[in-house]
Amino acid sequence: MxxxxxxxxxxxxxxxxxxxxxxxxxxxxxxxxxxxxxxxxxxxxxxxxxxxxxxxxxxxxxxxxxxxxxxxxxxxxxxxxxxxxxxxxxxxxxxxxxxxxxxxxxxxxxxxxxxxxxxxxxxxxxxxxxxxxxxxxxxxxxxxxxxxxxxxxxxxxxxxxxxxxxLPASELRSGYAEMLKHLLIADIDSWEKYSAAYDWRDNIDLENILHSVRIKKSFVEEDPYEQGVRKALNFGHTFGHAIESLGMESDDFVHLKHGDAVALGMVFANIIAHEKDMLSMEEMEEINDYLFSVYKPIEVPKPFWEDIFAYIVKDKKNQRGSILMTLLEEIGVVRVNIEVSPEEIFFALSAYNALVAATKKSKSDS
Ligand SMILES: NC(=O)c1ccc[n+]([C@@H]2O[C@H](COP(=O)([O-])OP(=O)(O)OC[C@H]3O[C@@H](n4cnc5c(N)ncnc54)[C@H](O)[C@@H]3O)[C@@H](O)[C@H]2O)c1
Ligand SMILES: [Zn+2]
CATH class of the missing domain: 3.40.50.1970 (Rossmann fold)
Known part of the structure; x- marks a missing residue:
């Protein structure tokens, strides 16, 4: 025990x-x-x-x-x-x-x-x-x-x-996204190990589950009421919650499981972090390639951009009207309360869609 x-x-x-x-x-x-x-x-x-x-x-x-x-x-x-x-x-x-x-x-x-x-x-x-x-x-x-x-x-x-x-495999995959989130914000060594595994399912066992719990615990204990560092755990959730909510509200947008939405949210956050000169191109590509090898790339068509933006503006991490995101500085190093402008959100939506299109093309070519 x-x-x-x-x-x-x-x-x-x-x-x-x-x-x-x-x-x-x-x-x-x-x-x-x-x-x-x-x-x-x-x-x-x-x-x-x-x-x-x-x-x-x-x-x-x-x-x-x-x-x-x-x-x-x-x-x-x-x-x-x-x-x-x-x-x-x-x-x-x-x-x-x-x-x-x-x-x-x-x-x-x-x-x-x-x-x-x-x-x-x-x-x-x-x-x-x-x-x-x-x-x-x-x-x-x-x-x-x-x-x-x-x-x-x-x-x-x-x-x-x-x-x-x-538990259906689709639900297991959804939960795996939060395990990856914990590694990306706090543990590069395990990230390298997990992302090198032949099959992502091989990473799911009790030992790794408890490792994930311990990472979450370390952030929660430092900041139980989410005044600061605990916001690290929201990595991927700004855009993740927005597309998850859009899928629940609109019949025209795909309904995503929480973890699947968070995985896409991490891709989106990495694009912004790179744009802000935080995350290097190599690390952004390493993470996003792996995420898109496990999670289906989903495009967010332009007619939905204003809806997505409205959800992002309502995010609980925001303060005094500013959009605040949790972003990676590098793998295993996270920063919270990074102010992001509306222009950066719309730029990232366009870059995200371009990446989805490129990933789908390379998957269909191979
Ligand atoms: N409180 C927090 O800190 C926190 C953190 C992350 C996510 N969440 C919330 O968690 C929710 C998502 O949780 P979830 O992914 O577990 O979704 P869920 O509770 O909807 O469960 C997913 C599906 O699996 C089924 N299921 C559950 N256990 C099963 C089992 N052992 N065998 C077969 N089927 C089983 C459920 O009936 C459901 O259909 C979201 O609402 C999200 O906001 C909360
Ligand atoms: Zn979550």
Missing amino acids: ELIELIDSTILSGYEAWEKLEELIQGGPWTTCAVLVDENTNKFCLPAFKELLPAIDFEVIEIPSGEKHKTLNTCNSIWKDMMHYNLDRKSLCFNLGGGVIGDMGGFCASTYMRGIDFVQIPTTLLSMVDASVGSKLGVDFEGYKNMIGMFNDPDLVMIHGSFLNT
Whole structure:
């Protein structure tokens, strides 16, 4: 079992961790336990959860899967179910699922009766390496990502790699983007190792998952409420959130998974960093080539540029009307709060589209 202490919560991993969790649950003063799932984690993860914690009785609250349900409407139905099952201030909620379940379930638990205890049990790669670490909770609002929410610590985070056995490859790829993000901002040696692997899937094992968690932990501990260095973790998210939001709102733009959008967002950020004389041409090309070897290059046609710009302007990292981005100085070295002008955004959109077109051409030629 590995135990990672993170501010006021603890991250446990491995089989023995379940015994530890059972001990904690048995020892607690809990009146009711509830587990929040979506239809997929109900089918694929709840049976193992029950097997691993046979002595615990709990109510099951199910919501529909997907980012489009990460809304206050879904919170209403969760809060209603919590009332229906008589959850009170001594109840415990398990969030068994990906980042959507973790962010929204944690938010509902933290607001229900002014806050009840909760445990995050991430079941996607993305939620293991990123969403379940760092205590950010919340939902999307009016088409904007994570607009309503809070920071609040779970009692525990349980990382159990075998949940990944049923995860579709497309979801694994999405989570891998956040692992790469952690390396690009903090660990050049592992970046070189991962990007040299024959198949990106070879890089996904418990050891590398925990390595990713430790990198995130180091940024979170230094700056728990994202006043400064924690913004490093937003690398790739300015443009990433914009194209992810556009896909949710518009039927005419492709719907992207969070990590896939972040991967494209990292390409976009690197173009800007190079334009600003921060990132060298060689490193920009090295990173972008690798990202486009794992992630599908997606063009952002000109009619969408104003929409993308509007999302970028609403980004939570911005201050006093200025667009602030997280950019790489070099691989493993990141800088936050870099002011970017509207002209630089539009220039980067055009350069990004040109790179997508060139990459597609070279893929089709080979
Ligand atoms: N709080 C944070 O710090 C933070 C960080 C990164 C991302 N996020 C958020 O996380 C969300 C994305 O998380 P995600 O990628 O895990 O998405 P998700 O929760 O939508 O899960 C992806 C899909 O996988 C299914 N699934 C989950 N576990 C499974 C399993 N073991 N087997 C089979 N299917 C399974 C889900 O039902 C869903 O269809 C976004 O909303 C993003 O904003 C939050
Ligand atoms: Zn992310």
